[in-house]
Amino acid sequence: MEHAGSWTGSPLIYHAYKSVGEIPDxxxxxGFVNQxxxxxxxxxxxxxxxxxxxxxxxxxxxxxxxxxxxxxxxxMGLSTAVCISKLVPRCSITVISDQFTPETTSDVAAGMLIPxxxxxxxxxxxxxxxxxxxxxxxxxxxxxxxxDAGVLLxxxxxxxxxIPTEEVPFWSDVVLGFRNMTEDELKKxxxxxxxxxxxxxxxxxPAYLPWLEKRLKGSGGLILTRRIEDLWELHPSFDIVVNCSxxxxxxxxxxPKIFPVRGQVLKVQAPWVKHFIxxxxxxxxxxxxxxxxxxxxxxxxxxxxxxxxxxxxxxxxSRCCALEPSLRGACDIRxxxxxxxxxxxxxxxxxxxxxxxRRLPVVHHYGHGSGGIAMHWGTALEAARLVSECAQALRTRxxxxxx
Amino acid sequence: MRVVVIxxxxxxxxxxxxxHERYHSVLQSLDVKVYAERFTPLTNTDVAAxxxxxxxxxxxxxxxxxxxxQTFNYLLSHIGSPNTADMGLAPVSGYNLFREAVPDPYWKDVVLGFRKLTPRExxxxxxxxxxxxxxxLILEGRKYLQWLTERLTERGVKFLLxxxxxxxxxxxxxxxxxxNCTGVWAGALQPDPLLQPGRGQIIKVDAPxxxxxxxxxxxxxxxxKSPYIIxxxxxxxxxxxxxxxxxxxxxxxxxxxxxxxxxCRLEPTxxxxxxxxxxxxxxxxxxxxxxxxxxxxxxxxxxxxIHNYGHGGYGLTIxxxxxxxxxxxxxxxxxxxxxxxxPPSHL
Numbered sequence: 001m002e003h004a005g006s007w008t009g010s011p012l013i014y015h016a017y018k019s020v021g022e023i024p025d026x027x028x029x030x031g032f033v034n035q036x037x038x039x040x041x042x043x044x045x046x047x048x049x050x051x052x053x054x055x056x057x058x059x060x061x062x063x064x065x066x067x068x069x070x071x072x073x074x075x076m077g078l079s080t081a082v083c084i085s086k087l088v089p090r091c092s093i094t095v096i097s098d099q100f101t102p103e104t105t106s107d108v109a110a111g112m113l114i115p116x117x118x119x120x121x122x123x124x125x126x127x128x129x130x131x132x133x134x135x136x137x138x139x140x141x142x143x144x145x146x147x148d149a150g151v152l153l154x155x156x157x158x159x160x161x162x163i164p165t166e167e168v169p170f171w172s173d174v175v176l177g178f179r180n181m182t183e184d185e186l187k188k189x190x191x192x193x194x195x196x197x198x199x200x201x202x203x204x205x206p207a208y209l210p211w212l213e214k215r216l217k218g219s220g221g222l223i224l225t226r227r228i229e230d231l232w233e234l235h236p237s238f239d240i241v242v243n244c245s246x247x248x249x250x251x252x253x254x255x256p257k258i259f260p261v262r263g264q265v266l267k268v269q270a271p272w273v274k275h276f277i278x279x280x281x282x283x284x285x286x287x288x289x290x291x292x293x294x295x296x297x298x299x300x301x302x303x304x305x306x307x308x309x310x311x312x313x314x315x316x317x318s319r320c321c322a323l324e325p326s327l328r329g330a331c332d333i334r335x336x337x338x339x340x341x342x343x344x345x346x347x348x349x350x351x352x353x354x355x356x357x358r359r360l361p362v363v364h365h366y367g368h369g370s371g372g373i374a375m376h377w378g379t380a381l382e383a384a385r386l387v388s389e390c391a392q393a394l395r396t397r398x399x400x401x402x403x
Numbered sequence: 404m405r406v407v408v409i410x411x412x413x414x415x416x417x418x419x420x421x422x423h424e425r426y427h428s429v430l431q432s433l434d435v436k437v438y439a440e441r442f443t444p445l446t447n448t449d450v451a452a453x454x455x456x457x458x459x460x461x462x463x464x465x466x467x468x469x470x471x472x473q474t475f476n477y478l479l480s481h482i483g484s485p486n487t488a489d490m491g492l493a494p495v496s497g498y499n500l501f502r503e504a505v506p507d508p509y510w511k512d513v514v515l516g517f518r519k520l521t522p523r524e525x526x527x528x529x530x531x532x533x534x535x536x537x538x539x540l541i542l543e544g545r546k547y548l549q550w551l552t553e554r555l556t557e558r559g560v561k562f563l564l565x566x567x568x569x570x571x572x573x574x575x576x577x578x579x580x581x582x583n584c585t586g587v588w589a590g591a592l593q594p595d596p597l598l599q600p601g602r603g604q605i606i607k608v609d610a611p612x613x614x615x616x617x618x619x620x621x622x623x624x625x626x627x628k629s630p631y632i633i634x635x636x637x638x639x640x641x642x643x644x645x646x647x648x649x650x651x652x653x654x655x656x657x658x659x660x661x662x663x664x665x666x667c668r669l670e671p672t673x674x675x676x677x678x679x680x681x682x683x684x685x686x687x688x689x690x691x692x693x694x695x696x697x698x699x700x701x702x703x704x705x706x707x708x709i710h711n712y713g714h715g716g717y718g719l720t721i722x723x724x725x726x727x728x729x730x731x732x733x734x735x736x737x738x739x740x741x742x743x744x745x746p747p748s749h750l
Binding site for chain 1: 482483484485486487488489493494495496515516518520521523524527536538610611612613614615634636637671672674675
């Protein structure tokens with residue numbers, strides 16, 4: 001076959017692995033050459049003969065290396081990739097995204113492990129995901145890696161202006177030391193009549209995402225900068241796609257159920273604040289982190305605007321100062337906006353895309369709304385299991401059959 | 404009425420402020436001065452981590468328990484005002500860890516939300532099998548002294564850098580009442596065999612991910628001889644040194660290693676912490692606080708001395724209760740001298 005001077009079809013680098021982790025010369029992983037040029041576009045983006053890719057594949061790689069692409073490099077894409085690299089034998093995993101830390105939604109999130117409730121997901125599942133995430137992060141928090149991973153333990157209070165219908169949330173025995181606040185403790189919040197005290201974890205995107213990337217690279221995973229407009233672009237370079245594109249799934253999966261819930265926050269300097277304070281409504285919160293305190297927030301359904309609104313910032317500061325007056329001394333106030341990828345329930349399922357004779361197994365893993373960080377590891381483990389099932393299915397087919 | 408406070412640590416400055424707050428409006432002639440050889444940041448108060456927490460066992464003088472509680476409530480009453488950070492004051496929660504079950508401390512209802520640790524919490528600390536969780540307060544020595552200095556300066560209280568050699572010298576200088584807040588150095592003004600230095604060394608690190616205090620206890624070794632980690636407003640204090648009778652003011656390398664190894668074992672993440680500073684201080688250790696009145700006969704007049712020293716490792720914890728007590732004694736002195744009939748109603 002003559003080498004095509006130009007390519008047709010998928011604009012993706014074709015992976016030719018002799019074994020997992022080996023990178024061919026014609027295509028260098030720019031990902032970690034240096035942090036700054038982290039994910040530059042590879043210079044060679046021609047496929048060496050798209051039409052012949054299948055047979056070339058068969059000659060150049062072991063019969064059953066499964067090539068997996070994860071679309072999205074927020075907390076879902078990266079953690080799923082890490083889980084896959086551990087769970088699925090003989091695979092290659094590539095994370096593909098147009099946005100990376102610190103520009104993802106996961107970077108804006110405070111990352112407090114206080115989960116929301118998904119109306120369309122059974123409670124026992126939510127509790128399982130939350131517990132798995134909590135246990136995973138708790139182990140990191142107690143290890144020497146905590147600071148690198150951006151994980152820390154924080155205690156504090158969730159307070160209510162009126163007694164909540166559900167006094168004991170489903171996650172009360174997952175967090176540490178959960179109990180009702182005493183009367184003396186409630187005196188600090190004269191406008192509130194009821195409260196809960198507990199210790200939970202905070203997992204900060206700007207540190208955690210790079211930490212995940214490092215782990216992924218350590219097990220041979222790769223990272224590509226590319227905006228994917230259509231999941232079919234990944235065919236036939238990849239055998240399985242795991243879709244962690246969050247709001248991007250509106251287009252990539254044609255899912256009308258996913259919509260943004262805009263959240264604006266302030267990240268401020270107030271190092272004397274050692275406790276979190278969260279109003280039970282979830283609208284006002286103070287979350288102290290490693291290098292700043294997150295003040296929030298807003299919940300604006302259907303709002304795609306990523307620019308901070310000055311009036312909203314004033315409102316947030318005012319509401320938070322009402323709960324914690326010492327915040328009047330906060331300085332170096334930075335405004336951030338994130339669009340929560342909201343959905344009535346997390347979409348965590350397989351789908352086999354078909355177009356003519358082409359088949360592309362997809363595992364959808366998106367729609368975590370405000371519970372991304374809180375649920376990520378549990379759902380990533382499940383997504384990895386689904387990917388593993390897809391890989392198994394592929395391997396049981398005859399070796400040279402086209403997908 | 405000339406009052407001289409000797410000593411500018413937390414005891415001296417808070418006592419000066421307490422007296423001035425209560426009596427300046429009813430006593431026109433009230434003139435308060437602070438004499439000290441060391442001012443912030445060179446006092447022992449500056450070295451203290453500043454966590455409000457009394458010793459675990461009941462004090463030999465039950466009044467001290469009351470003074471501790473008064474101090475906590477006084478500080479707590481400031482929570483909710485916008486400038487607590489300027490005072491060096493902030494709520495902080497954390498862990499007290501033991502190798503075996505112990506009775507609850509007498510101050511368990513003074514702090515907030517006191518409870519025992521759950522098994523999962525204890526899993527975080529493999530060397531310990533029992534413990535408490537509660538919310539207390541941090542009162543950072545240096546910030547608080549700066550704040551007290553500002554409040555006193557606003558009120559016209561003067562500070563003089565002076566090495567006082569004797570009470571008589573101060574009395575001859577015109578003082579009517581002397582408040583002796585000389586802490587661990589009180590013996591230089593009047594021998595006190597009950598007063599000893601409890602040398603402490605601490606390492607301050609940059610570890611902003613530490614939001615909780617962690618204090619370990621080893622009953623065989625004694626108080627402050629077991630690792631402790633106490634987050635302050637900016638830095639985190641690591642400690643675990645208590646040496647009775649040691650007057651060495653320089654940092655000791657073995658003590659450094661003891662602290663560092665003990666705290667890193669307790670909290671592995673500290674290995675990433677950058678050291679900001681290291682210092683030595685002397686807790687003014689005494690079986691109980693010396694808080695009492697003494698009359699000096701200098702020439703033809705009587706000079707009153709009110710002693711307020713010997714607060715050990717709980718100076719910040721007890722300071723305001725003691726200041727109130729001194730103010731009460733001061734009020735009595737005024738009454739005796741017919742200078743002021745009724746004590747102020749808020750005393």
